[in-house]
Amino acid sequence: xxxxxxxxxxxxxxxxxxxxxxxxxxxxxxxxxxxxxxxxxxxxxxxxxxxxxxxxxxxxxxxxxxxxxxxxxxxxxxxxxxxxxxxxxxxxxxxxxxxxxxxxxxxxxxxxxxxxxxxxxxxxxxxxxxxxxxxxxxxxxxxxxxxxxxxxxxxxxxxxxxxxxxxxxxxxxxxxxxxxxxxxxxxxxxxxxxxxxxxxxxxxxxxxxxxxxxxxxxxxxxxxxxxxxxxxxxxxxxxxxxxxxxxxxxxxxxxxxxxxxxxxxxxxxxxxxxxxxxxxxxxxxxxxxxxxxxxxxxxxxxxxxxxxxxxxxxxxxxxxxxxxxxxxxxxxxxxxxxxxxxxxxxxxxxxxxxxxxxxxxxxxxxxxxxxxxxxxxxxxxxxxxxxxxxxxxxxxxxxxxxxxxxxxxxxxxxxxxxxxxxxxxxxxxxxxxxxxxxxxxx
Numbered sequence: 487x488x489x490x491x492x493x494x495x496x497x498x499x500x501x502x503x504x505x506x507x508x509x510x511x512x513x514x515x516x517x518x519x520x521x522x523x524x525x526x527x528x529x530x531x532x533x534x535x536x537x538x539x540x541x542x543x544x545x546x547x548x549x550x551x552x553x554x555x556x557x558x559x560x561x562x563x564x565x566x567x568x569x570x571x572x573x574x575x576x577x578x579x580x581x582x583x584x585x586x587x588x589x590x591x592x593x594x595x596x597x598x599x600x601x602x603x604x605x606x607x608x609x610x611x612x613x614x615x616x617x618x619x620x621x622x623x624x625x626x627x628x629x630x631x632x633x634x635x636x637x638x639x640x641x642x643x644x645x646x647x648x649x650x651x652x653x654x655x656x657x658x659x660x661x662x663x664x665x666x667x668x669x670x671x672x673x674x675x676x677x678x679x680x681x682x683x684x685x686x687x688x689x690x691x692x693x694x695x696x697x698x699x700x701x702x703x704x705x706x707x708x709x710x711x712x713x714x715x716x717x718x719x720x721x722x723x724x725x726x727x728x729x730x731x732x733x734x735x736x737x738x739x740x741x742x743x744x745x746x747x748x749x750x751x752x753x754x755x756x757x758x759x760x761x762x763x764x765x766x767x768x769x770x771x772x773x774x775x776x777x778x779x780x781x782x783x784x785x786x787x788x789x790x791x792x793x794x795x796x797x798x799x800x801x802x803x804x805x806x807x808x809x810x811x812x813x814x815x816x817x818x819x820x821x822x823x824x825x826x827x828x829x830x831x832x833x834x835x836x837x838x839x840x841x842x843x844x845x846x847x848x849x850x851x852x853x854x855x856x857x858x859x860x861x862x863x864x865x866x867x868x869x870x871x872x873x874x875x876x877x878x879x880x881x882x883x884x885x886x887x888x889x890x891x892x893x894x895x896x897x898x899x900x901x902x903x904x905x906x907x908x909x910x911x912x913x914x915x916x917x918x919x920x921x922x923x924x925x926x927x928x
Contacts, residue, residue, distance in 0.1 A: 496702045504669035512661040516654055540624050540636045541598040543569060548628045559634065568637040575625070575633050584608050584625060603627065676700030680708055685907060685927075687715055740767055786906075791819040791826065791855065795846055798830055807838055813848025819855055821926060825902040829910070830859065832895045833922045837861035841919060850928070854908075857924040865914040874912065875900050 547558045559571040572578055584606030604627040613620035624636040676699050683696040695712040698705050744763050750756040792814055799809045830846070837844035841863020849856045866874060873879055877897045903910040908926040915921055
């Protein structure tokens with residue numbers, strides 16, 4: 487079971503590897519820091535190993551005559567330990583507050599120097615902040631009252647224990663976050679591409695299939711989605727082709743009916759039949775236009791939707807039709823400008839035919855753009871707000887069927903908006919009139 491999980495590229499395998507990698511990285515960083523912290527640390531002086539060396543040096547220099555002690559101290563100095571002899575303690579320029587060190591704390595000190603020896607220790611923190619002389623210093627008084635100082639230059643800086651613990655914890659968190667970020671990016675990228683492709687398919691039914699990538703579970707989802715997408719595309723293509731063929735084939739019998747009606751003697755029945763034939767021809771032409779646009783879809787491009795709306799308003803102004811506008815002067819959107827123009831024109835035509843005072847309001851946020859086309863007409867009964875989107879449906883009371891249209895305008899408008907991932911809705915205004923809202927995703 488474990489071998490099978492490790493062999494396959496699955497989510498469980500990636501999560502397990504992420505946890506292991508985070509732990510290993512944290513351990514490596516902590517190990518490196520611990521090695522470096524051995525130099526940075528500030529242990530007590532009795533744990534530095536200096537007291538043993540100090541005791542032996544004190545014993546040798548103390549046995550020598552006083553005139554030779556300064557030279558012996560220089561000779562005993564090394565890069566690891568600087569030894570200085572002074573006759574008076576004040577000659578060293580040390581800060582006040584040295585810590586007395588009992589010889590009993592170090593067996594070597596007690597053995598070589600005895601218990602009555604005066605020893606003082608200075609830590610780097612005993613000096614003023616950022617002082618260049620901040621070192622570990624051990625001060626030992628000789629039997630004749632003179633003094634020896636021992637200074638290890640390499641112990642002049644470091645980190646306190648609390649700081650080192652905080653750094654170790656911080657390195658562990660950094661390692662965990664770094665590995666987790668890299669691992670989640672590897673998991674999130676295929677999911678993000680899948681989400682973008684699925685969103686693209688919602689706005690473009692001819693979108694190509696999604697590239698199969700990522701862990702096994704994500705690959706299975708992508709394969710299932712590609713299969714569903716292909717089936718939907720095939721179904722829509724078959725439906726569109728069938729309906730377009732039926733609409734096209736109906737033209738021939740209608741033409742024959744029109745010719746035969748010319749030979750009717752009853753002029754009243756002839757006029758009625760001709761009107762019915764013309765209406766059917768209008769419906770067929772509208773249906774063929776709708777199906778033609780479905781098969782020849784406009785490409786997506788970036789355009790200024792505010793300028794597009796201003797252009798439509800200017801066109802209506804040239805026809806002495808005033809359309810009010812509220813919204814920003816510029817708003818860039820990536821979509822199909824001709825399709826959006828057709829939708830807005832259709833909504834404005836309805837507002838101008840069946841109501842008065844058409845208005846356009848453009849607004850948006852970080853996620854959507856909203857275009858509201860409102861009027862001050864009679865509105866639509868609440869029970870018919872959704873039915874008006876059905877193909878060839880026309881309202882008898884509030885929409886006069888003889889003023890134009892065959893009932894495909896709103897259906898085509900909603901189809902265009904949904905092809906771009908948006909939605910077209912209708913609602914009645916509280917003060918009277920209708921509001922058609924076009925919501926487009928950014």
